[in-house]
Amino acid sequence: MNVAELGAVLRSRRKTLNLTQSETADLADISTRVLSDLENGRETVRLDILTAVATALGMTLSLKVKGS
Numbered sequence: 043m044n045v046a047e048l049g050a051v052l053r054s055r056r057k058t059l060n061l062t063q064s065e066t067a068d069l070a071d072i073s074t075r076v077l078s079d080l081e082n083g084r085e086t087v088r089l090d091i092l093t094a095v096a097t098a099l100g101m102t103l104s105l106k107v108k109g110s
Contacts, residue, residue, distance in 0.1 A: 049083045055099045066095070066098055070098040076091065
């Protein structure tokens with residue numbers, strides 16, 4: 043999954059939960075700008091920020107080994 047695809051997944055989940063970017067950013071304790079950049083594939087995000095956003099959206103992160 044690339045950064046643009048990740049952003050689209052996060053945006054879709056946020057909208058499914060009927061949350062605004064501002065509400066989601068507050069829940070994740072990040073700025074709205076960082077969330078917007080992440081959702082639009084403009085931001086290569088640190089793992090701690092991605093984890094915070096995923097948690098705010100009720101999601102978990104997992105890693106997949108290539109070729110598996």
